[in-house]
Amino acid sequence: MTSLDAFLRAQREQEYPPDPEMLTALEALFTDPSLPASTAARTAMTQVIAAEDANPKPNPNLESFWILLFQAIGLFTEQNDRLLELILAIQSLPDCKGGFHKLPGIHEYLLEFVFDYVDHPFNLPYSDPEPDITDRAWLHFPPHRDIQRQAWLNVNLFMAKLHPHVTTTPVYGFIGHGEFTIRKTLEKAPWEIVHHENLEEHLSFWLEQDEEEYDREKDDQMEMIDIRTLDGWVPAAAVWFRLCGRAMYEKEGHEMSSEWEGSKWTGKPGWSRERWAFWKERWGWIAQVTALNRGTREIAREMVEVMGRVGTE
Structure with missing residues (x-):
């Protein structure tokens, strides 16, 4: 199982890391069960809101957040419901003239980077050690069958849970x-x-x-x-x-x-x-x-x- 510390460290070391506030929000969400998802959502979107809130026609850019979110979904199976709470809280943010309500960019990201799964049934046996965390997309870790399969299951489970809650799609x-x-x-x-x-x-x-x-x-x-x-x-x-x-x-x-x-x-x-x-x-x-x-x-x-x-x- 990938540790949260290793995951956050890898995120910070990327050439184009996500906003620090996004990582802070994710860490707090995972480590403090009492933290309201709404608090984590506002923290995560701090820079996004600051960049767009004054715009007459705000268009929140969540590209780096989608990358972070789906990597986390793939790796942290036990946090699936907590991440669902986070995305619903972000959708409910009133900032940017309601620009978060449609979860801008999520469908494009899903089509291009997530729902293109390829299964490798023989790539590595069950006994192989888990690879180190990398800054690559969650579905493109070093070829390790069981990690990739679990990530694929996690993302489908997440999206199936999200579907009944989101109508503006x-x-x-x-x-x-x-x-x-x-x-x-x-x-x-x-x-x-x-x-x-x-x-x-x-x-x-x-x-x-x-x-x-x-x-x-x-x-x-x-x-x-x-x-x-x-x-x-x-x-x-x-x-x-x-x-x-x-x-x-x-x-x-x-x-x-x-x-x-x-x-x-x-x-x-x-x-x-x-x-x-x-x-x-x-x-x-x-x-x-x-x-x-x-x-x-x-x-x-x-x-x-x-x-x-x-x-x-």
Whole structure:
């Protein structure tokens, strides 16, 4: 487990560190359970407010805060709820003419830097030591499977918890990000394909290397589309059904982001009861995959039950 001291030290040592007040607020939030989240929120946004509050059309810049927040979400599993309190308190700040209410920049940050997860099922075994904290993005630590998987689970859990509390979001809301996790888990099956044109093109650049280097790159690429990547995807997808199942079920007829080439889903685009039923079938299929961890298969069986309950409520 990464220590808070190590995390804060790494943040301060970055070339472009977050505001000192943000780090002060985070440390106080984590170490003092009695501290109101509203106090931490105001402290964290001190410089942001000072820079924009007098602007006739304030536009709070939270870019450095989003970087800090999602690194903390990924690393500090036990602080997930505390960080949720913080973000809701920031959203409630009246400063900058209510400019915090829409959590400016969060969707762009999520799309570009968070919801682009790639699972590495064989990268390092369970016995490898935890890497030292670095100033890299939370999802790009030295390749350590379990740390990355936990971070991915943490961020999906956080966003699923946040979704019911935030209404001033784009049309898809935070469920739109959850949709990516769900569809990647339940609708993509690259392990069923034996010839990958995109990978062949990628590997063509390695033909001039020696055979050992080519084979190593091929193995690295194939690892990322192995069926055992589901051990990293399934827990993260499941939290959306547990926490937002009813909300997703009721999105019948709403649009989704664009459909994906090679998807197992071949029905009509968008949210539908037919798609919901297909997802339920896919959970049942995952529960039967011998190659997956026992916990993964147990989650899949649970999801069949969860979806069944939602459909009959």
